[in-house]
Amino acid sequence: MVFAIRPFAAGDLPALYHICLLTGDAGGDATPLYRDPDLMGNYYAAPYAVLEPELCFLLTADGEPCGYVLGTGDTAAFNERAERSWFPALRARLPHPEENDTSADAGILRLIHAGYSIHPDVRDYPAHLHIDLLPSAQRKGLGRKLIACFLAALRARGVSAVHLGVGERNAGAIAFYEKVGFHLIGAYPGWRAYGMRWGGAA
Numbered sequence: 001m002v003f004a005i006r007p008f009a010a011g012d013l014p015a016l017y018h019i020c021l022l023t024g025d026a027g028g029d030a031t032p033l034y035r036d037p038d039l040m041g042n043y044y045a046a047p048y049a050v051l052e053p054e055l056c057f058l059l060t061a062d063g064e065p066c067g068y069v070l071g072t073g074d075t076a077a078f079n080e081r082a083e084r085s086w087f088p089a090l091r092a093r094l095p096h097p098e099e100n101d102t103s104a105d106a107g108i109l110r111l112i113h114a115g116y117s118i119h120p121d122v123r124d125y126p127a128h129l130h131i132d133l134l135p136s137a138q139r140k141g142l143g144r145k146l147i148a149c150f151l152a153a154l155r156a157r158g159v160s161a162v163h164l165g166v167g168e169r170n171a172g173a174i175a176f177y178e179k180v181g182f183h184l185i186g187a188y189p190g191w192r193a194y195g196m197r198w199g200g201a202a
Contacts, residue, residue: 008056017041071129
């Protein structure tokens with residue numbers, strides 16, 4: 001199996017949705033949890049590829065997508081752009097769930113209707129990223145290569161710090177982030193924030 005990293009292309013969008021779903025349950029397959037298989041991708045993956053495609057990179061195995069890293073170099077500006085150009089159409093098509101709906105779908109729908117926000121503790125880390133790899137691509141050093149690719153693109157833009165969020169149940173991802181050089185910013189109910197700086201103190 002030959003692995004490669006390449007820039008995102010418009011035809012890759014279905015693959016992003018698929019990978020996002022297959023890794024969406026603390027790194028495991030979230031397919032059984034969702035009635036709408038596109039909901040997770042609508043919030044965690046597709047908007048980055050559509051609105052900031054130059055910071056979206058695909059990992060392929062024999063030409064087939066099996067992972068990605070994506071994000072933004074300026075979280076505040078990206079959030080404003082998503083509020084103008086991504087969420088309105090989604091909200092019109094996907095109504096807000098009933099208050100007593102505790103399904104996984106309802107959870108993502110509430111996120112979509114709330115929009116993106118920035119936790120105060122990560123404001124000094126202007127960029128952020130999401131990375132997901134299918135099991136066939138894990139434990140081969142490929143996640144580290146994807147992170148390096150993304151960080152190189154940030155450095156080329158003059159960005160010097162990045163953050164990410166990870167669910168507290170995702171022990172494998174937490175171990176990976178710490179191994180590749182991210183430090184813990186803060187632990188919160190259900191998730192943790194990690195960050196990385198370069199060209200200065202952590």
